[in-house]
Amino acid sequence: MTSQTSSGQGGVTGLLGQIGRVPPALLALILAVILFFVGGLLNPNFVNANQAVNIVRLAAFLGIVAAGQTLVIISGNEGIDLSVGGIVTLAAILIYRISDGNDTLLLPALGVALLAGTLIGVINGLGIIAINIPPLVMTLGMTGVIQGTILVVTQGELIGDTPPLLAQVIAAPGPLGIPGVVIVWVVLGLLMWLLLExxxxxKQLFAIGVNRRTARLSGVRVPQVVIATYALSGMLAAFGGFVLLGxxxxxxxxxxxxxxxxxxxxVVVGGTLLAGGKGGYFGTMSGALVLTLIESLLRAAQLQEAYQLMVFGLILLALLTIYGRQRNLRQ
Amino acid sequence: MTVSLSAQHVVKRYGGVVALADGHLEVRSGEVVALLGANGSGKSTLSKIITGVVAPNEGQLQLNGQPITFASPRDARRAGIAAVYQELSLIPDMSVAENIWLTHEPYQLWRVNRRKMRQDTQKLLDLFGGTYRASLTPDAPINSLPPDERQIVEILKALSFQPRIIILDEATASLDSQQVDRLFDLVARWKSEGMAVVFVSHRMEEIFRIADRATVLRNGRHVGDRLMQGTTERDLVNLMIESAAQPHAHERPPLQADAPVRLQVENLQAGPIAGVNLTLRDGELLGLGGLQGQGQSELLLALFGALPISRGTVTLSGERVRYGHPWEAMERGVAFVPGDRGSEGLLLSRSILENMHLPSWAKFGFPLKMRQAEAEAQRSADELRLVMAGLGAPVSSLSGGNAQKVVIGKWLLRSPRLLLLNDPTKGVDVGAKGEFYTLLNQLRAQGTAILFYSSDDDELIGLCDRVLVLHDGQVSADLRGGDVTRVNLVSASMGGGGAVVGG
Incomplete structure (x- = not known):
C-alpha cells in the first residue's frame, strides 16, 4: 500500500523508497560493484583483477564465518551467536596443534575441530532451549568459557604448526588464478542455498523464525531445530577457523x-531480518563483499585508522536505515 | 442533544486497488445501523473512514449536517466518534485501567490520579458485571486475560471517551452469549440516551436482534438499505452476495451408527479439563458447544498432543495413545485447525506454498521436489477455491476467509482421519462459510471423523447430529438429533440443561 504512495513523493524519501524495493541481496551486490569503481576514482590502482581477487578472498573468510550466523539469525527469537569468534580461534588452535605441520594429520585435525565446534553449538542450543537462557547471554558466556579453556589448556603457549597442504589449498592461487578459499566459499554458498531452500x-528453520507456536502446531519439533541450528553455527565457525589458519x-x-x-x-547488510524468519545466504555473501570493500576502500583512501572506523560505522548505519525503510514498506 | 453522521459517495483507493468504490452510510441519534457485507466488500474501509483512521480520496463526511474531515482517530474521537475493533488495540503489558485511560488519563495537578482512574475503571467494568471472571480487575495486566475479557476492555476503552456515535466492528466475535446479551442491553440503553450506533457483524441473528436498519455493501459499493422490520435474512444475504447460497441449506450425510470408533476419550484431565468422556466414529461430525473458555480449546489441544494430559485415556482407532508432541498425533492421521489463524495457524510473512506444506515437507525428500510440492499445493488451492495472486505470495496478502483456507488446506493435504477444529469460521465471510460447510460434509462422506468447536450456535445446529456442551471443563449436556436446539444449547452452556451423559 505505502509503496505506491511513496513513489509519488519526490526527494530523498522517494529515492529511498525506490531503492528499498530492490531485493536486499542484489542491492548489496550492486553496492559492492559501485564501491569497487568508486575505489578506482580515489586510487586508480584500486581497480584491477588482482585487487578484485584479493577483495573476494578477504570477503570469503568473513562470509564463511558468517554462514552459521545467518542460520542462527533466521531462527528468530533474538537468535544470535556471539561465540563464533571464540570457536574460530579454538578450531584454528586445535588444527595447528594436532596436525603440527603434518599434512597427513590435516583431515583428522579438521574432524576434531569441527566436532568441537558442533559440540559447543549443541551446548549453546541446550542452554537456550532447556534452561531458557537468552541467546545473547548464552553465547556470550560461552565465548568466555572457550577463551578460558584455551588459556588453561595451552597455558598461553601456542605450539604447533600449519600443514603446508592447508596453506596451499586455501591461500595459493588455484585454477585461473582463483584462490582455493574462493572456490570453497562458492561451494559453501551453493550448499547453504540447498540447505535453506x-x-x-x-523450511522448518524459516518457520520457527516467523512463529514458533504455528510451527509447533504444524508438527515442527522446535527444540530440535534450534539445537541443530546452533550446532551448525558452531560447526561452520570451526570450519571458518580452518580456512583462516590456511x-x-x-x-x-x-x-x-x-x-x-x-x-x-x-548478515544484516545482506538483508536477513534480525527478527528472524526472512533472509538467505546469498545476501550474507553480498554483505561480506560490501563490508570488505568498504574497509579496503577506506584503507586505499589512506584515512587515519580512527576516521576509517568512523566512516565505516556511518556507512553501516546508512545501509541499515535503507533496509529499515524497506521493511516498513513491505508490511 | 441529537447527533447525525453521514458519509456520501466516499471512495478509497490504495494505489491501483479500489477498496471502496462508492461508500454510503447514515446514522442518527437513537438508531442502530448494521453495516453488512462479505469479506472484501469494503465495510472495514468505510468504518475506518468514519473513525478517521484512513482519509477518503473522494466523497464527503457530514457531522450534524456540517462537512467535516478527520486527520486522525483522535480528531474523530474529539468529534464524539469512537470505535471498537476486533483486532485488539490493547497493550499487553499494561493494566486494564492504564489501557482504558491511555491518552486521556485523569490528572490531579501534574500527576495521574491513579485512584480515580481505578474507580472509574471499576464503574465501567460494572457495566459488564457478572459476565466475567473475578480475575478481571482494574489492575489486571491485559496479557493475563482471555480473549473475551480483552474484548470487553476494548469496548470499555471506547466508552471511556463518552462518544455520541460508537462503531462496533465485529466486537461480539469473541464474546460468549451472556456477554453479548449484556452488550445488547447496553446498546438499547445508549439508543434511548440518544447515541448513534454502527454495528458490524457476521452474525445475522445478532443483527436482527439489535439493528433498526441495515446498510449493505458489495464489492466496495453501497447496494441498498433495509429496515430490519419487514426484511428477512434471505433478503439481506441476497443483497450481500451475488449468488445467494444459504449457509445452512445443505444435505447431511446419514449418520452411520455402526461405523468404526475413531476416537475414544475416557475421564480426560488436562489443564482446565476436568474429566471428559467422548466417543467419535468415522464419518461423524461431533460438535463442541458452550460459552467461551470452558475448556473447548484445551480439549482439542490435548487431543493433538499440544497440551499435556494429566489423567485419563485417549484411544485412537483402538490403540491407546499418549503424545509428547503434536508431531506424534500427526503421524497417526490427526489434524488440528487452531482458533487463532494469525498467531497459531499461519506464518504470515511466508508464502502460501510454504504454509501449505509446513507439516508435510519431509515427504518431498532431499533435495525437496519443489515441482511436485507446487503441483499438490495448486491442486489443493483449486479445490478450496483459494483466491490468490500465486503460490509464492505471502499469506499476509490474503483476506480472512482465504487465509483460513490455507490453514485448512495444509491439513487436507495430509488426508487426516481425525480432524480437530477450533472455531474455524470465526471472522470468515458468509460465502466462504458456505464452502466450508460443504467441505465438512464431503470429508464426512469420505469417513473423516471431525470434532468441531464453534462459538456460533447456529453452526452447531445446522451441522451437527450431536453436540457436547462444555461447562467448567466438563460435559454439561450431550444433545442429539432434534435436541440440538438453541434453547438447549444456551441452557446447557449456563451449566444447567440436559442429562449429563458421557461416551
Missing amino acids: RTTYG FTQTVFLNLGGPYLFPSIAA
Whole structure:
C-alpha cells in the first residue's frame, strides 16, 4: 500500500523508497560493484583483477564465518551467536596443534575441530532451549568459557604448526588464478542455498523464525531445530577457523575475535531480518563483499585508522536505515 | 442533544486497488445501523473512514449536517466518534485501567490520579458485571486475560471517551452469549440516551436482534438499505452476495451408527479439563458447544498432543495413545485447525506454498521436489477455491476467509482421519462459510471423523447430529438429533440443561 504512495513523493524519501524495493541481496551486490569503481576514482590502482581477487578472498573468510550466523539469525527469537569468534580461534588452535605441520594429520585435525565446534553449538542450543537462557547471554558466556579453556589448556603457549597442504589449498592461487578459499566459499554458498531452500530443515528453520507456536502446531519439533541450528553455527565457525589458519598460517589468542561483529553486520547488510524468519545466504555473501570493500576502500583512501572506523560505522548505519525503510514498506 | 453522521459517495483507493468504490452510510441519534457485507466488500474501509483512521480520496463526511474531515482517530474521537475493533488495540503489558485511560488519563495537578482512574475503571467494568471472571480487575495486566475479557476492555476503552456515535466492528466475535446479551442491553440503553450506533457483524441473528436498519455493501459499493422490520435474512444475504447460497441449506450425510470408533476419550484431565468422556466414529461430525473458555480449546489441544494430559485415556482407532508432541498425533492421521489463524495457524510473512506444506515437507525428500510440492499445493488451492495472486505470495496478502483456507488446506493435504477444529469460521465471510460447510460434509462422506468447536450456535445446529456442551471443563449436556436446539444449547452452556451423559 505505502509503496505506491511513496513513489509519488519526490526527494530523498522517494529515492529511498525506490531503492528499498530492490531485493536486499542484489542491492548489496550492486553496492559492492559501485564501491569497487568508486575505489578506482580515489586510487586508480584500486581497480584491477588482482585487487578484485584479493577483495573476494578477504570477503570469503568473513562470509564463511558468517554462514552459521545467518542460520542462527533466521531462527528468530533474538537468535544470535556471539561465540563464533571464540570457536574460530579454538578450531584454528586445535588444527595447528594436532596436525603440527603434518599434512597427513590435516583431515583428522579438521574432524576434531569441527566436532568441537558442533559440540559447543549443541551446548549453546541446550542452554537456550532447556534452561531458557537468552541467546545473547548464552553465547556470550560461552565465548568466555572457550577463551578460558584455551588459556588453561595451552597455558598461553601456542605450539604447533600449519600443514603446508592447508596453506596451499586455501591461500595459493588455484585454477585461473582463483584462490582455493574462493572456490570453497562458492561451494559453501551453493550448499547453504540447498540447505535453506531445498531441505525440510531449511523450511522448518524459516518457520520457527516467523512463529514458533504455528510451527509447533504444524508438527515442527522446535527444540530440535534450534539445537541443530546452533550446532551448525558452531560447526561452520570451526570450519571458518580452518580456512583462516590456511591464510594466517599462525595462531594467536584473539584470531577469530575481530570477525564476530562483522559476521553479524554481513548478515544484516545482506538483508536477513534480525527478527528472524526472512533472509538467505546469498545476501550474507553480498554483505561480506560490501563490508570488505568498504574497509579496503577506506584503507586505499589512506584515512587515519580512527576516521576509517568512523566512516565505516556511518556507512553501516546508512545501509541499515535503507533496509529499515524497506521493511516498513513491505508490511 | 441529537447527533447525525453521514458519509456520501466516499471512495478509497490504495494505489491501483479500489477498496471502496462508492461508500454510503447514515446514522442518527437513537438508531442502530448494521453495516453488512462479505469479506472484501469494503465495510472495514468505510468504518475506518468514519473513525478517521484512513482519509477518503473522494466523497464527503457530514457531522450534524456540517462537512467535516478527520486527520486522525483522535480528531474523530474529539468529534464524539469512537470505535471498537476486533483486532485488539490493547497493550499487553499494561493494566486494564492504564489501557482504558491511555491518552486521556485523569490528572490531579501534574500527576495521574491513579485512584480515580481505578474507580472509574471499576464503574465501567460494572457495566459488564457478572459476565466475567473475578480475575478481571482494574489492575489486571491485559496479557493475563482471555480473549473475551480483552474484548470487553476494548469496548470499555471506547466508552471511556463518552462518544455520541460508537462503531462496533465485529466486537461480539469473541464474546460468549451472556456477554453479548449484556452488550445488547447496553446498546438499547445508549439508543434511548440518544447515541448513534454502527454495528458490524457476521452474525445475522445478532443483527436482527439489535439493528433498526441495515446498510449493505458489495464489492466496495453501497447496494441498498433495509429496515430490519419487514426484511428477512434471505433478503439481506441476497443483497450481500451475488449468488445467494444459504449457509445452512445443505444435505447431511446419514449418520452411520455402526461405523468404526475413531476416537475414544475416557475421564480426560488436562489443564482446565476436568474429566471428559467422548466417543467419535468415522464419518461423524461431533460438535463442541458452550460459552467461551470452558475448556473447548484445551480439549482439542490435548487431543493433538499440544497440551499435556494429566489423567485419563485417549484411544485412537483402538490403540491407546499418549503424545509428547503434536508431531506424534500427526503421524497417526490427526489434524488440528487452531482458533487463532494469525498467531497459531499461519506464518504470515511466508508464502502460501510454504504454509501449505509446513507439516508435510519431509515427504518431498532431499533435495525437496519443489515441482511436485507446487503441483499438490495448486491442486489443493483449486479445490478450496483459494483466491490468490500465486503460490509464492505471502499469506499476509490474503483476506480472512482465504487465509483460513490455507490453514485448512495444509491439513487436507495430509488426508487426516481425525480432524480437530477450533472455531474455524470465526471472522470468515458468509460465502466462504458456505464452502466450508460443504467441505465438512464431503470429508464426512469420505469417513473423516471431525470434532468441531464453534462459538456460533447456529453452526452447531445446522451441522451437527450431536453436540457436547462444555461447562467448567466438563460435559454439561450431550444433545442429539432434534435436541440440538438453541434453547438447549444456551441452557446447557449456563451449566444447567440436559442429562449429563458421557461416551
